[in-house]
Amino acid sequence: MSTLAALWRVGLLALFAWTSPALAVTGDTAEFVKLADDVYAYVGRKNDANAMVIVTNQGVVLVDTGNNQPDTRDIAQKIKSVTDQPVRWVVISQYHGDHFGGSPYFTPPATLIVHDRVARDIAAMKPHQVKSWRKRFPERAAALEGLSPKDMMMSFPDRMTLNLGGKKIELIYVDDTYNIGDVAVWLPESGVLHGSFAAYKDRHPDIRPDFSHGTTITMLKELEALLALKPRVVVPSHGPLSDVHDLQAMVDYVLLARQKVRVMMDRGVPLPEIIRQFNMDEFKGWDRATHYDWMAETIYRELAGLGPIIVKTTEVETKGTLTKVVEAGRNLSVDAGDGKEIRLRVTSDTNIEGVADRTQLRPGMKIEALYEVPQDFNSALGFDVIELGVKP
Numbered sequence: 553m554s555t556l557a558a559l560w561r562v563g564l565l566a567l568f569a570w571t572s573p574a575l576a577v578t579g580d581t582a583e584f585v586k587l588a589d590d591v592y593a594y595v596g597r598k599n600d601a602n603a604m605v606i607v608t609n610q611g612v613v614l615v616d617t618g619n620n621q622p623d624t625r626d627i628a629q630k631i632k633s634v635t636d637q638p639v640r641w642v643v644i645s646q647y648h649g650d651h652f653g654g655s656p657y658f659t660p661p662a663t664l665i666v667h668d669r670v671a672r673d674i675a676a677m678k679p680h681q682v683k684s685w686r687k688r689f690p691e692r693a694a695a696l697e698g699l700s701p702k703d704m705m706m707s708f709p710d711r712m713t714l715n716l717g718g719k720k721i722e723l724i725y726v727d728d729t730y731n732i733g734d735v736a737v738w739l740p741e742s743g744v745l746h747g748s749f750a751a752y753k754d755r756h757p758d759i760r761p762d763f764s765h766g767t768t769i770t771m772l773k774e775l776e777a778l779l780a781l782k783p784r785v786v787v788p789s790h791g792p793l794s795d796v797h798d799l800q801a802m803v804d805y806v807l808l809a810r811q812k813v814r815v816m817m818d819r820g821v822p823l824p825e826i827i828r829q830f831n832m833d834e835f836k837g838w839d840r841a842t843h844y845d846w847m848a849e850t851i852y853r854e855l856a857g858l859g860p861i862i863v864k865t866t867e868v869e870t871k872g873t874l875t876k877v878v879e880a881g882r883n884l885s886v887d888a889g890d891g892k893e894i895r896l897r898v899t900s901d902t903n904i905e906g907v908a909d910r911t912q913l914r915p916g917m918k919i920e921a922l923y924e925v926p927q928d929f930n931s932a933l934g935f936d937v938i939e940l941g942v943k944p
């Protein structure tokens with residue numbers, strides 16, 4: 553390298569160090585962004601779940617339903633601000649609460665469209681889940697009496713095309729043993745893609761050893777299918793809008809992550825040590841480095857052909873006082889009186905009594921909770937709550 557080039561490089565590095573990469577995290581308030589004629593993205597605040605809106609003269613197609621109740625109502629408002637058409641179809645890109653949880657706001661009269669495997673899971677919802685689904689929006693209680701989500705649902709096995717008011721909307725499922733039905737939504741006329749789970753921008757992917765969020769091999773298969781579409785704009789499940797270059801970056805990321813684990817396995821490094829050593833520091837500035845442990849273990853299980861960890865859970869009851877409430881009530885710390893802190897996680901399936909929703913939870917409240925404790929599993933985010941009662 554010439555002296556000049558070296559100096560230039562030092563200068564460039566200094567510039568990068570000085571600008572220090574901002575994490576790929578969305579702003580403090582949600583944004584509603586026009587992507588093409590009649591196509592909008594709802595970009596959730598602080599990387600909360602995104603949604604996509606397609607307006608046709610036969611009604612609105614909504615892809616995903618908001619991270620929580622305020623977001624769902626906000627999405628409905630934003631839709632009203634651009635069209636008088638009612639929401640008639642709700643496509644679920646990923647069967648997790650932060651994508652599916654707002655569906656009772658729209659269905660009925662809207663119809664739910666999901667992948668066949670998700671439809672089977674929805675049909676098998678447990679009573680507390682159906683109860684929580686009906687109660688999620690008090691203003692909808694009368695409309696949902698006696699209903700469950702399967703009562704206005706259609707599903708498809710592989711691909712489905714909606715032709716509505718002259719617009720073409722393609723739903724794409726990439727098959728995988730452990731992929732529970734992630735659906736990408738492609739608008740060939742405008743080049744807009746809702747990329748579902750695989751399409752993160754600058755974010756360490758959320759994959760887990762129970763394969764509940766797919767696997768790296770699923771991601772590669774999905775990314776390959778999505779890259780072939782050459783999208784102009786990509787709406788990821790979470791985080792800032794992206795494009796085809798970000799899809800390619802994610803392919804590079806996943807290949808490198810797999811290679812790192814493979815090399816350690818070939819050297820006979822045991823799993824706990826692989827988890828300790830594994831990092832993806834080449835991707836500095838990417839959000840959620842907290843995902844490293846799970847990622848290393850997931851890849852290890854994939855490469856060793858072990859399949860997902862089957863997690864057995866036991867239900868545990870506790871009473872106590874909330875000591876910490878973060879992320880609008882999603883994550884709670886409870887003092888159960890014996891000096892031990894229990895970390896709980898409110899999901900969209902949690903049936904909450906005593907307050908309207910989790911955003912009303914405050915430190916100091918006395919609660920009773922029934923929660924699930926997985927055996928032999930790293931519950932890094934806390935235990936999932938089934939029932940949560942707030943005492944007056």
Ligand SMILES: [Zn+2]
Pocket residue numbers: 601646648650651789790
């Ligand atoms: Zn999500």
